Amino acid sequence: MSMNFVDQLYAVFEVHGERNAFCIEGIFYTYKELLAKTKSIAASLNEKAPGERKIGILATNCLETYAGLLACLMTGRTYIPIHPNHPPERTRQIVEQSQLQTILCNKYDRQNAVVRLIVTENLDGSKIELSNSKYNSAADAYILFTSGSTGIPKGVPITYGNLDSFITAFGKLGYQVTCEDRFLQMFDLTFDLSVMSYLVPLCIGACVYTLPDEGMKFTNVYNILEEYNVTFALMVPSILASLKQYFHEIDLPALRYSLFCGEALYTETTIGWMKCAPNAIVENVYGPTEATIFCMTYPVTRDGLIEDYNGIISIGKSMAGMESQIADSDGHLLEGEVKGELCLAGDQLTMGYLNSDRNKTAFFEHNGTRYYRTGDIAFRTSNGNFMYAGRVDHQVKIQGYRIELSEIEFHLRQITNDSNLVALAIPNHAGQLEIQAVFEGQYIDVSGTLSELETKIPSYMMPTQVHFVKTFPLNTNGKTDRNELTKILNSTK
Ligand code: AMP
Numbered sequence: 001m002s003m004n005f006v007d008q009l010y011a012v013f014e015v016h017g018e019r020n021a022f023c024i025e026g027i028f029y030t031y032k033e034l035l036a037k038t039k040s041i042a043a044s045l046n047e048k049a050p051g052e053r054k055i056g057i058l059a060t061n062c063l064e065t066y067a068g069l070l071a072c073l074m075t076g077r078t079y080i081p082i083h084p085n086h087p088p089e090r091t092r093q094i095v096e097q098s099q100l101q102t103i104l105c106n107k108y109d110r111q112n113a114v115v116r117l118i119v120t121e122n123l124d125g126s127k128i129e130l131s132n133s134k135y136n137s138a139a140d141a142y143i144l145f146t147s148g149s150t151g152i153p154k155g156v157p158i159t160y161g162n163l164d165s166f167i168t169a170f171g172k173l174g175y176q177v178t179c180e181d182r183f184l185q186m187f188d189l190t191f192d193l194s195v196m197s198y199l200v201p202l203c204i205g206a207c208v209y210t211l212p213d214e215g216m217k218f219t220n221v222y223n224i225l226e227e228y229n230v231t232f233a234l235m236v237p238s239i240l241a242s243l244k245q246y247f248h249e250i251d252l253p254a255l256r257y258s259l260f261c262g263e264a265l266y267t268e269t270t271i272g273w274m275k276c277a278p279n280a281i282v283e284n285v286y287g288p289t290e291a292t293i294f295c296m297t298y299p300v301t302r303d304g305l306i307e308d309y310n311g312i313i314s315i316g317k318s319m320a321g322m323e324s325q326i327a328d329s330d331g332h333l334l335e336g337e338v339k340g341e342l343c344l345a346g347d348q349l350t351m352g353y354l355n356s357d358r359n360k361t362a363f364f365e366h367n368g369t370r371y372y373r374t375g376d377i378a379f380r381t382s383n384g385n386f387m388y389a390g391r392v393d394h395q396v397k398i399q400g401y402r403i404e405l406s407e408i409e410f411h412l413r414q415i416t417n418d419s420n421l422v423a424l425a426i427p428n429h430a431g432q433l434e435i436q437a438v439f440e441g442q443y444i445d446v447s448g449t450l451s452e453l454e455t456k457i458p459s460y461m462m463p464t465q466v467h468f469v470k471t472f473p474l475n476t477n478g479k480t481d482r483n484e485l486t487k488i489l490n491s492t493k
Contacts, residue, residue: 005167006132006160008203009074016179016205022063023209023228029063031205037067037120039127041104042075044118046128049102054078054143056095056103056115059189061213064120066198068104069189074130078140078157081189084109086458090153094145097155097354137161143354144192144289147395147403147461151410155354162292163195165347169319170200173297175257175281177232179205182254184233186211186221191400192289193261197234206232217399218242222250229254234285236262236400240269241432243276250276261285261294262400264312264388270300286315286388289402290362290372292348295322298385309387315378316385322346324386325371326379331364341392342378343371394482396425398433401460405435408463411456412437415449420472422480423463426489437463438485440472 003011017032041064045055057068059081072079080098082091088111094100095114102116109117141160145153183201185208187194201208209228211220218239225233230252237260243250258273258280265284274282287294298316300306307314318324325333326340334340343364349372352359362373377389394405408423420440425433439446446466454462473484 002168004132004135004137004160004164005199005203006074006135008167009070010130010132012202012205019179019205020207021202022066023207024061024063025210025212028207034063034067034070036127037063037123038070038074039130040123040125041067041071041118041120042130043126043128044120044123045071045075045077045102045104047126048118049116052077052101053139054080054098054100056080056082056098056100057189058082058084058103058105058109060084060106061210062106064104064106065189066208068120069198070202071104073141074132076134076136076139076160078143080143080145083188083190083458086190087455088114089456090458093152094155097145097152098143135160137164142195144190146289147407148356148358149394149404149406149410151407151414154356154358156289156350157352157354158192158289158292158350162348162350163199165321166196166292166295167199167203169295169321169348170196172320175232177204177206177257181206181231181256182228183208184221184224184230184235185209186217186224186233186235186239187400191262192293193234193236193400196293201232216242222246225252225255231255232257232259234259234261236260237265237269238263238399238432240266240273241430244269244272247272247276252277253279255280258282259285261287263397267306267308267311267313270306270313274300274302284313284315286386287348288344288372288374290350290374291322291344291346292350295319295344295346295348296324296386307381307385307387309379309389312388314381314385315388318344318346319348322348323369324380327371327373331366331371333366337379337381339377339379339389342374342376342386342388344374345369345371396433398425398435398460401458403435403461408435408437408453408457408461411453412449415452415456416446422472422482422485424482424486424489426486434465435461435463436465436467436489438467438469438472438489440469442470443468 013035020028021031021034022029140157141163143157148154185197255277282300284298285294286296296315298314323345325343327343378386405423428434473481475481
């Protein structure tokens with residue numbers, strides 16, 4: 001019988017104690033040190049939060065945070081990452097929805113002291129021996145919260161079984177990775193690409209290089225790739241958009257695997273990047289949080305034969321244990337090269353959102369198989385690769401972050417008591433999307449509104465520009481015509 005991923009973690013700690021597990025802010029920590037911290041956090045959880053399954057983790061960039069995740073995963077608990085810089089009101093909603101009673105944090109954090117805090121820095125020496133006797137594939141391993149169109153973040157629970165299926169399917173992708181590899185971890189722990197970035201290396205005894213909190217993300221990414229000769233990097237494509245102007249100076253011969261996920265990957269930029277990473281296998285991987293990290297992959301070849309659509313690289317085929325289909329709006333599966341909604345089924349699929357009406361519409365059954373509607377428009381080519389072709393709704397990705405424009409609109413409406421407004425995502429001169437708020441009517445001072453909005457949503461969701469348009473253009477259904485409005489804004493630039 002093959003080992004589950006938690007068994008693999010236990011085995012790595014046995015064998016690789018002296019190897020480095022993490023490099024955080026330039027400091028290396030061995031597996032032995034990581035295990036010692038993990039055991040003392042587990043002891044503290046047993047003592048202070050006995051019987052509690054779900055544990056919040058204030059996700060700062062330090063060893064204690066990762067030891068906290070492991071203390072949960074290695075004892076069958078569920079971890080819920082809390083972003084240290086998100087507004088307290090959002091954290092409170094997450095705490096309430098998931099009925100959290102305890103949050104692990106590195107240092108005492110007054111802002112997040114809405115429930116019991118366990119401070120993990122300098123925990124006393126008490127430790128417990130850990131054993132994987134309670135592994136339960138149906139239990140939740142983590143719950144992540146994504147932008148919800150109704151103004152309340154949607155909780156996505158991912159089970160140990162889902163995560164184990166991902167690790168198994170990842171293992172079948174044919175990547176030749178060992179404990180000698182060096183992995184980049186560039187993601188907030190509230191974003192599930194972080195889970196691949198720390199868990200895959202920890203399951204094989206390799207070292208994880210995290211990003212410093214301070215500074216520009218893309219320069220930090222580049223510095224770590226270069227300084228530490230990183231060999232495996234999963235990144236969001238927007239990093240490439242920022243690095244593009246330096247491509248002629250970049251040379252990363254040590255990089256063996258360069259994966260991109262989270263948003264559309266453009267052919268032209270990727271070809272430029274492949275010259276910067278001459279020895280890397282480059283792959284475009286795809287998947288929503290609801291299907292555990294990623295579940296489709298497309299190897300980008302260097303022979304000039306890249307399959308793309310509108311300049312966007314194919315998202316390829318399903319990983320082992322997963323199935324991808326195209327469906328129409330009634331949930332009928334479509335054959336041939338027709339466009340429709342990309343729907344996913346298989347072992348990595350969440351059982352459904354935490355307390356959400358969206359479960360009724362986001363999932364459907366067909367011939368006994370449960371599918372998730374991704375909201376992505378796609379089609380299948382004759383050789384079975386899928387092409388990404390946009391969204392059916394108003395969800396956008398900025399720097400890889402998933403944003404429902406209607407969530408921004410919801411809060412703006414609540415604050416202003418005005419319903420004549422929209423949030424749009426419009427490309428700037430560098431081709432990167434920016435959130436813009438548009439109000440119908442004459443100019444008014446909205447600085448107070450924006451300050452209040454900041455207390456409701458994370459900073460990456462904040463509008464960077466505000467416009468006033470006398471009357472909104474309407475489409476034939478009498479709704480605000482967003483495309484036309486975007487054109488009007490572009491023409492006034
Ligand atoms: P998240 O749940 O934050 O991982 O976001 C999932 C969404 O990101 C998908 O439904 C897509 O809209 C988008 N996405 C993820 N990977 C890709 C990709 N490789 N190409 C295009 N869009 C992607």
